Amino acid sequence: xSAPETKPPTYPEVIARLLRPLNSPISIDxxxxxILAARPSQARKPRQAALEQIRQAEGDLLVRPDPKTIxxxxxxxxxxxxxxxxQRETVNTGLLEIENTLQSYLPRRFPLERIEFDDNDDHLVxxxxxxxxxxxxxxxxxxxxxxLHVNLSYWFxxxxxxxxxxxxxxxxxxxxxxxxxxxxxxxxxxxxQLKERNRQFAEIIWNQLxxxxxxxxxxxxxxxxxxxxxxxKGGCPPDHWLFVIEEDGRMESDxxxxxxxxxxxxxxxVMKREASGERVSAEPQLFTPKQGQMVxxxxxxxxxxxxxxxxxxxxxxxxxxxxxxxLREAFSHDFFDHLGGFWKLVRRGGRKKERYRExxxxxxxxLNQGGEGVEMAIAAIGLQIGDKIKYVYDFxxxxxxxxxxxxxxxxxxxxxxxxxxxxxxxxxxxxxxxxKKGKETVxxxxxxTCSNKAGxxxxxxxNCADQHADDHELDEILY
Numbered sequence: 001x002s003a004p005e006t007k008p009p010t011y012p013e014v015i016a017r018l019l020r021p022l023n024s025p026i027s028i029d030x031x032x033x034x035i036l037a038a039r040p041s042q043a044r045k046p047r048q049a050a051l052e053q054i055r056q057a058e059g060d061l062l063v064r065p066d067p068k069t070i071x072x073x074x075x076x077x078x079x080x081x082x083x084x085x086x087q088r089e090t091v092n093t094g095l096l097e098i099e100n101t102l103q104s105y106l107p108r109r110f111p112l113e114r115i116e117f118d119d120n121d122d123h124l125v126x127x128x129x130x131x132x133x134x135x136x137x138x139x140x141x142x143x144x145x146x147x148l149h150v151n152l153s154y155w156f157x158x159x160x161x162x163x164x165x166x167x168x169x170x171x172x173x174x175x176x177x178x179x180x181x182x183x184x185x186x187x188x189x190x191x192x193q194l195k196e197r198n199r200q201f202a203e204i205i206w207n208q209l210x211x212x213x214x215x216x217x218x219x220x221x222x223x224x225x226x227x228x229x230x231x232x233k234g235g236c237p238p239d240h241w242l243f244v245i246e247e248d249g250r251m252e253s254d255x256x257x258x259x260x261x262x263x264x265x266x267x268x269x270v271m272k273r274e275a276s277g278e279r280v281s282a283e284p285q286l287f288t289p290k291q292g293q294m295v296x297x298x299x300x301x302x303x304x305x306x307x308x309x310x311x312x313x314x315x316x317x318x319x320x321x322x323x324x325x326x327l328r329e330a331f332s333h334d335f336f337d338h339l340g341g342f343w344k345l346v347r348r349g350g351r352k353k354e355r356y357r358e359x360x361x362x363x364x365x366x367l368n369q370g371g372e373g374v375e376m377a378i379a380a381i382g383l384q385i386g387d388k389i390k391y392v393y394d395f396x397x398x399x400x401x402x403x404x405x406x407x408x409x410x411x412x413x414x415x416x417x418x419x420x421x422x423x424x425x426x427x428x429x430x431x432x433x434x435x436k437k438g439k440e441t442v443x444x445x446x447x448x449t450c451s452n453k454a455g456x457x458x459x460x461x462x463n464c465a466d467q468h469a470d471d472h473e474l475d476e477i478l479y
Contacts, residue, residue, distance in 0.1 A: 008039060011035070011039065011053040011056075011057075012053075012060070014035055015031075015035065015053065015054070015057050016061055017038075018034050018035065019061060019070075019072040019074075023075070025065065025070060025071045025075075026069070026070050027070070028051075028067075028070050029068075032047055032050045032051060035053065058218075059218045059219075059220035059221030059224070060108050060220065061073060063221060063225045063228055064225070065228045073174065073224050074174050074175055076224035076225070076227055077105065077171050077224055079233055079234050080171045080224075080233055081168060081169065081170045081233070081235075081237035082105070082168075082169055082237050082238060082239065082241070083166045083168050083184065083237045083238070083240065084166060084167045084169065085239065086161065086163050086164075086165060087163065088163040090163075091156060091161050091162065091163050093153075094151050094154075094156050094157075095132065095149040095150070095151055096150050097132070097147050097148070098115065098148055099147050099148050100255070101240065102115065102169075102179070104219060104220065104223055104241065105169075105171060105174075105223070106174070106177050107174065107175060107177075108220065110177055112129075112148055113129060114177050115150070115177045115178075115179070116176070116177060116178045116179070117150075117152075117155075117178075117179050117181045118172060118178065118180045119155075119180070119181060120182055125152070125155050125181060126155070127150045127152050127155065128150070128151045129148060129149070129150060129151070130149045130151055131146050131148055131149070132148075132149050133145070134147065155181070159183040160183075161183060162185075162186065164186035165183055165184060165185050165186055166183075166184040167181055167182070168181070168182040168237050169181060169237070170234075170237075193236050194236060194238070194239070197235070197236050197237070197238040198238045198239055198243075198248075200230060200231065201226055201230060201238040201244050202244050202247075202248040202250075204225070204226040204229050204230065205217070205223075205226050205241075205244075205245065205251065206248070206250060206251065207349070208221075208222055208225060208258075209222075209258055209259070209260065210348050210349040211349075215259055215260055215357050216257045216258070217257060217259070218256075219241075219255070219257055219258055222258050223241050249261065260357060262282060262346075262359050282344065282359050282360060282361050282362075282376075284380035284381075285379075285380045285382045286380070287380055291316045291379040292315065292316045292317030292377070292379055293315060293411055294315065294316045294408050294410065295314070295315055295316075295408070295409050295410070295412075295417060296313070296315070296316060296378050296379075296407075296408055297312075297313050297406045297408070297409065297421070298312045298314065298323075298403045298404065298405055299311050299312075299403065299406055300312055300327060300330070300331075300391065300403045301401065301402050301403075302331070302399070302400070302401055302478070303390075303400030303401060304399075304400065307424060307427070308331075308478055308479070309423065309424050310330040310331065310422075310424075311421040311422045311423070312330065312403075312418060312419070312420055312421065313418060313419060313421050314326065314378055314417055314418035316377060316378050316379030316408075317377055317378075318378055318417065318418055319373065319375065319376055319377050319378065320342050320362055320374070320376045321364045321366075321371075321373055321374040323342075323378065323391075323418060324340040324342075324364040326418040326419065327393070327401065328340070328393065330420045330423070331393070331478060333393045333394070333399075334394075335366055336366060336367060337366075338366075338393060338394040338395070338396070339395045340363065340364040340365075340371075340373070340392065341360075341362070341373075341392045341395065342361040342362060342363075342364075342373055342376075342389055342390070342391055343358040343359060343361060343389065343392075344358070344359040344381055344383075344387070344390075345359075345388040345389065345390055345402075346358075346359060356388065358390060361376055362375070362376050383405045384405070385405055385406070385407060385408065387404070387405050388402055388403065388404050388405075389402075390402060424479075427479065428442045428443075428479060429442075429443050429477070430442065430443060430459075431443045431459060431461035431464055432458050432459055432460065433461075433464040434461055441461040441463075441464075442461060443459035443460055443461055444461055444462045444465065444476065444477060445459065445461075445462070445465040445475065445476055445477060446459050446460070446474070446475050446477055447459075447460060447465075447468060447472050447473070447474055448472075448473040448475055449469075449471075449473050459477060
């Protein structure tokens with residue numbers, strides 16, 4: 001009887017086994033070689049396949065402090081320190097919530113009941129577990145939430161803890177969930193040094209977010225990478241990562257990811273804000289009467305054809321509805337239907353290729369002058385010369401325009417704003433029907449129906465378009 005076939009190890013199993021004995025970083029090229037030796041790949045590009053497996057393991061098994069180096073999560077977290085600020089209720093009851101506090105500093109799916117705490121003398125801290133039920137407000141209504149707490153009453157009393165004190169945690173054994181706990185009395189706080197440590201920690205996470213392929217950073221990747229890159233990991237502990245991110249002001253976290261505070265909202269977040277009456281788009285900035293009088297000169301280009309552009313001048317006190325109306329006229333868009341939308345484009349760092357993230361400024365619906373854009377003044381957007389705005393006409397066809405602020409100038413007397421200042425020199429094309437008759441007439445329309453059949457653009461002058469088949473779809477040519 002033949003022996004049963006054994007299944008080959010999975011890639012995560014192979015990577016975990018290769019990382020386990022390491023006590024220092026390893027080159028990504030060496031790890032790729034080891035992965036392919038342990039589990040030969042049948043892929044057409046085996047090294048690319050191994051690199052993809054490494055990418056998928058980031059945040060669960062390893063981090064990449066730089067593009068060429070791999071560090072296991074065990075080493076990234078080993079000796080990492082953070083502090084926890086205390087609430088009066090925590091000190092009075094001795095109950096410390098640990099799911100949100102410690103889970104992100106532990107291996108994925110680590111059983112919290114196996115956590116251990118040591119004190120400064122390497123003695124085991126005695127504690128118990130308690131599940132605490134709380135009624136919390138959610139988007140779907142009031143619900144009961146059960147969170148696991150540890151009862152540290154005895155240790156709090158022995159340390160004479162006060163609400164102004166901090167608990168300092170040090171990760172002694174990441175895989176086994178062993179932490180050292182220390183009391184830092186309020187008199188021992190060093191606010192200047194702590195502020196600098198929090199700034200360093202936040203800057204590392206911010207740089208990761210800026211370098212991410214999209215506008216979201218996986219939390220389990222962000223935190224260990226920050227510790228791997230933090231100068232003097234064992235020095236003055238920064239605050240808990242959540243406190244650092246919230247205090248930084250540029251970022252926020254939902255417990256799973258880190259994203260830009262002023263960035264694109266998820267559909268659930270949009271629904272939550274709408275239900276609570278909160279503003280969905282960006283909050284307008286305050287501006288002075290002088291700024292309201294200033295004239296903003298914007299060059300607007302069609303994103304799909306930058307050779308078609310218009311220069312618009314608009315005063316700071318005028319709003320996005322005024323800008324929307326001027327752009328519709330300048331680009332011959334419909335005045336009576338279709339939404340218009342505006343987004344401020346903010347340059348993202350971290351990569352050579354120019355990338356932007358979008359901050360929603362609001363929509364404009366011309367039929368009833370509705371939408372958030374009617375409330376947003378140009379001066380309230382906070383534009384500097386060179387800044388860009390994206391304008392979309394018709395959310396069905398999604399016609400993109402890119403607006404670049406060229407200057408901010410004093411208004412001219414007797415000039416009515418907003419208005420178009422100048423436009424590109426038109427590159428006219430001649431009517432296809434008239435050309436067949438030996439005449440040159442500027443084409444005004446393109447027949448989409450004929451163009452689809454012929455495989456090339458069929459353009460018509462006004463007279464030929466008027467005589468064209470009634471059931472054919474015509475679209476005006478923009479010059």
